[in-house]
Amino acid sequence: xxxxxxxxxRYLPSHGGANKSNRITMxxxxxxxxxxxxxxxxxxxxxPELAAQLAALGSDPPxxxxxxxxxxxxGVEVHVVTSPTRLAPYAGQIAAALRPDHTxxxxxxxxxxxxxxxxxxxxxxxxxxxxxxxxLPFGPRAFYPSVSGLSLVRxxxxxxxxxxxxxxxxxxxxxxEPELIHPPVYGPGPFPDLGRPDRGAVTMVNPCGYKGxxxxxxxxxxxxxxxxxxxxxxxxxxxxxxxxxxxxNIEVADPVHDIADLLRxxxxxxMPSLWDETFGYTAVEGMLHGVPVLxxxxxxxxxxxxxxxxLLPVRPIRRYHPQRDDEPYPAPVVPEQDIGPxxxxxxxxxxxxxxYRDIAFRGREAATAFVGGLDAxxxxxxxxxxxxARAAAPPQDTARLADLSPARREALVKLLQRRAVGxxxxxxxxxxx
Numbered sequence: 001x002x003x004x005x006x007x008x009x010r011y012l013p014s015h016g017g018a019n020k021s022n023r024i025t026m027x028x029x030x031x032x033x034x035x036x037x038x039x040x041x042x043x044x045x046x047x048p049e050l051a052a053q054l055a056a057l058g059s060d061p062p063x064x065x066x067x068x069x070x071x072x073x074x075g076v077e078v079h080v081v082t083s084p085t086r087l088a089p090y091a092g093q094i095a096a097a098l099r100p101d102h103t104x105x106x107x108x109x110x111x112x113x114x115x116x117x118x119x120x121x122x123x124x125x126x127x128x129x130x131x132x133x134x135x136l137p138f139g140p141r142a143f144y145p146s147v148s149g150l151s152l153v154r155x156x157x158x159x160x161x162x163x164x165x166x167x168x169x170x171x172x173x174x175x176x177e178p179e180l181i182h183p184p185v186y187g188p189g190p191f192p193d194l195g196r197p198d199r200g201a202v203t204m205v206n207p208c209g210y211k212g213x214x215x216x217x218x219x220x221x222x223x224x225x226x227x228x229x230x231x232x233x234x235x236x237x238x239x240x241x242x243x244x245x246x247x248x249n250i251e252v253a254d255p256v257h258d259i260a261d262l263l264r265x266x267x268x269x270x271m272p273s274l275w276d277e278t279f280g281y282t283a284v285e286g287m288l289h290g291v292p293v294l295x296x297x298x299x300x301x302x303x304x305x306x307x308x309x310x311l312l313p314v315r316p317i318r319r320y321h322p323q324r325d326d327e328p329y330p331a332p333v334v335p336e337q338d339i340g341p342x343x344x345x346x347x348x349x350x351x352x353x354x355x356y357r358d359i360a361f362r363g364r365e366a367a368t369a370f371v372g373g374l375d376a377x378x379x380x381x382x383x384x385x386x387x388x389a390r391a392a393a394p395p396q397d398t399a400r401l402a403d404l405s406p407a408r409r410e411a412l413v414k415l416l417q418r419r420a421v422g423x424x425x426x427x428x429x430x431x432x433x
Contacts, residue, residue, distance in 0.1 A: 001029075001034045001035070001101050001102070001383065001384075002034070002035040002036075002037075002098055002099065002100045002101050002102075003026070003029050003034055003035070003036050003037070003100055003101065003102050003103075003104065003383070004036075004037050004038075004039070004094065004095055004098055004100035004102070004103045004104065004122070005022060005025075005026055005036070005037070005038040005039070005040075005103075005104045006038075006039045006040075006091040006095070006103060006104070006105055006114045006117065006118055007019070007022060007038070007039070007040050007104075007105070007106050007108070007109070007114060008041060008087065008106075008108065008109050008110060008113055008114050009040065009041070009043060009106070009108055010040055010041060010042065010043040010045060010080075011023055011038050011040040011073075011078050011080065012050075012053060012054065012057070012073065012078070013045075013053050013255070013257060015233050015234075015255040015256075015257075016206075016233060016234055017131070017185075017278075017279065017280075017281045017282070018106055018108050018131035018132060019108075020185055020281070021129075021131065021162065021183040021185050021281070022038075022104070022106055022129065023038075023076075024183060024184065024185050025104070025129075025183060025379055026038055026076045026104075027073075027074045027075065027076060028184070028376050028377075028379065028380070029379070029380055030074060030075030030076050031074075031075060032377070032380050034380070035098075036075065036076045036077065037076070037077045037078075037079065037094060037098055037100070038076055038077070038078045038079065039068075039079045039081065039087070039090060039091040039094050040078065040079070040080055040081070041080070041081055041084060041087050042069070042080050042081065042082050047062075047069060047082070050062060050069065050080065054071060054073070056257075057073065057257065059071055059072070059073045060072070062080065067081055067082065067083060067086045067090050068080055068081050068082065068090060069082060079094060087113070087114075088113050088114065088116075088117045091114060091117050091118070091121070092117050092120065092121045095117075095118065095121035095122050096121060099122075100122060100125065101125060101383075101388065102125055102126075102127050102157075102383050102386070103118045103121070103122040103125055103126050103127070104126075104127050104129055105118045105126055105127070105128055105129065105156075106128075106129045106131055107128065107129060107130045107131050107132055107135045107136055108131055108132050108135050109135060110135070112137060112146075112149050112152055115128065115152050115153070115156075116152060119152060119155055119156075123155075124157050124387075125157055126155070126156045126157055126158075127156060127157060127158040127159070127160060127383070127386070128153055128156040128158070128159045128160070129160050129162075130159065130160065130161050130162065130166050130170060130178065130278065131162060131278055132278060133166065133169055133276050133278060133299070134275065134276070134329065136153070136169075136170075136173075136174075137149025137150050137152070137153065138150045138153070138173045138174050139169055139172070139173030139174070140173070141169070141275075141276050143320065143323075143329065143330055150174060153174060153176070154174070154175075154176065157386055157387070158179065158382070158383075158386050159174075159176050159177075159178040159179070160178055160179050160180075160181050160379070160382070161178040161179065161180050161181070162180075162181065162182065162183055162278055162279050162300075163180070163182070163278055163279040163299075163300035163303050163304075164180060164300075164303060165276075165277075165278065165279075165299045165300035165302070165303060166178070166278045166279075166300060167180045179382050181378050181379055181382060182279075182370075182374055183281075183379075184371070184374040184375070184376045185281050186281075186284065186285060186288060186371045186374075189371075191260075191288045191289055191368070191371075192260065192289060193289065193290040193360075193364065194260065194263045194264050194266070194289040194290055194291060195266075195267070195289065195290035195291040195292065195356070195360040195364075196267060197267070197349075197350075197353040197356035197357060197360075198353065199267060200227075200265055200266050200267030200268075201227040201228055201229035201251065201265060201266060201267060202219070202226060202227070202228045202229070202266075202267060202268045202270055202346065203228070203229040203230075203231065203262065203263075203265070203266040203267075203268070203269055203270065204216045204228070204229070204230055204231070204269075204270040204271070204272075205231045205233065205255075205262075205271075205282055206231070206232065206233040206234065206235050206236060207230045207231075207232060207235075207236055207240060207244060208232075208235030208236045208237065208240050209235070209240070209274070209317070209331070209332040209334045210235050210273070210274060210275045210317065210329070210332055211235060211271070211272070211273050211274070211275075212271075212272030212273050212274045212296055212314065212337070213240055213243070213334075214334060214336075214337050215270070215272035215296075215314070215337050215339055215342055216228065216230065216250075216270060216272065217243055217244075217247065218337065218339040218342075218343075219270070219339060219342060219343060219346060220247045220249055220250050221247070222339065222343055223249075223343075223346070223347075224248075224249050225249070226249060226346075226350065227249055227251065228247070228249055228250040228251070229250070229251050229252075229253055229262075229265060229266065230244050230250050230251070230252050230253070231252075231253050231254070231255055231256075231262065232244075232252065232255075233255050235329075253265075259282065259285045259289075260289060263285070263286060263289045263291050266286070266291050267291075267350070268291065268292050268293075268294060268346070268349055268350070269282070269283070269286035269291050269292070269293045269294070270293075270294050271283055271293060271294065271295040271296065271301065272294070272295070272296045272312070272314060272337075272342065273295070273296045273298055273299075273301055273314070274296065274298065274314055274315070274316050274317045274332070274334060274335075274337075275298065275299075275316065275317045275332070276298055276299035276300075276316070277298055277299040277300050277301040277304075278299065278300045279300040279301070279303060279304050280295060280300060280301040280303075280304030280305070281304070283295050283301060283304040283305055284304050284306070284367050284370060284371065285367075286363070287305075287306070287308060287363030287364060287366060287367035288363075288364065288367035288368060288371060289364070290360045290361075290363070290364045291360065291363075292310070292349055292356060292359045292360050292363060293305065293308075293310070293363065294310045294312060294342060294345055294346065294349075295310070295311055295312065296311075296312060296313075296314040297311045297312060297313055297314065298314060298316055306363075306366040306367060306370055307366060308359065308362050308363045308366050309345075309359055309362075310345045310359075312341050312342055312345060313338070313341055314337060315335040315336070315337055315338070316335075317332040317333065317334060317335070318333075318335075319332075319333040320332055320333060321333065
């Protein structure tokens with residue numbers, strides 16, 4: 001089986017839940033003996049930074065080939081397109097050369113750029129992976145609802161939901177029946193017990209408006225003697241960093257590839273998200289390592305807590321400002337938050353070691369059972385059940401395609417596309433902006 005992942009987010013480093021899930025899905029497929037290729041943007045990473053990150057992960061440095069840097073990581077051939085304007089054309093070229101049996105497209109896809117490209121290049125072979133409700137083109141949580149965008153999603157051969165909350169949303173607002181697959185993103189273990197009631201910081205990953213930064217700041221102001229740790233990732237703005245810097249009891253740290261490295265410094269994990277989360281991998285990871293988690297009662301994050309305290313009330317985001325070019329999403333209009341319940345939970349866990357150990361034990365048991373019940377082959381078997389659109393041609397050398405001159409590459413791609421799929425001028429090219 002040949003599988004192509006085309007995504008409008010970087011592949012490595014994968015600090016976010018969506019790109020981490022996609023990466024591990026591809027690695028699991030590659031471990032099963034399948035040919036796996038990913039096309040992804042460089043995105044906020046320079047070429048030297050990428051080379052250094054790969055070296056730290058034990059991978060060879062990437063080589064330049066036309067529009068992309070190409071490397072292999074855990075059996076997956078990754079094409080990192082260095083120019084944003086070349087991402088979609090390059091993905092189409094690789095699809096034409098590889099002739100994948102399945103093309104995976106995540107929902108984190110502004111303007112449905114990669115979905116439209118995949119549907120043109122590999123019709124009836126696209127599998128849509130729903131990670132972020134706000135990036136879907138339908139339903140009340142969509143940033144940019146679109147009738148034509150919904151029609152594109154409905155053309156996918158399959159739709160995968162990563163939580164029950166996501167599955168329910170897609171059923172309700174798209175009329176589709178997605179497959180529910182919890183990605184096994186947690187690794188094989190063992191998972192060391194890292195929670196300690198007497199040391200460590202109150203840690204929050206990706207402190208920003210979407211994720212509940214005001215609650216972190218409120219708690220830090222209310223308990224200046226308590227150390228807090230903030231780990232900025234994709235959502236943290238320069239204004240957010242300035243607010244963090246104003247609090248002497250908040251330390252700012254870089255993201256880590258292995259969550260255990262962060263949890264070793266953590267006493268409690270804070271996840272006060274204010275938007276509809278599709279799930280909460282970090283919540284499961286925290287509990288898996290014996291670290292109590294305080295989480296907002298929103299969307300799939302409620303599922304990720306697995307019935308373990310503390311799931312706490314928040315006032316969710318319901319409105320957004322218009323998006324600016326320097327922002328990953330439209331800026332949220334963050335409602336004022338009541339930190340009272342959060343402060344009560346924080347104080348009890350910090351001052352009652354027996355209660356801390358009880359919550360840590362319950363979380364570790366629940367997370368261990370959840371992770372132990374995941375099936376790393378579930379996605380592979382799902383792809384195997386999908387109907388085969390057409391007999392696939394023998395695979396071609398995608399690296400050789402990338403080495404061709406732009407003019408020869410474009411000519412070859414046009415010829416392959418005419419033979420494979422004909423000319424497609426339907427609603428894919430009529431997407432709303």
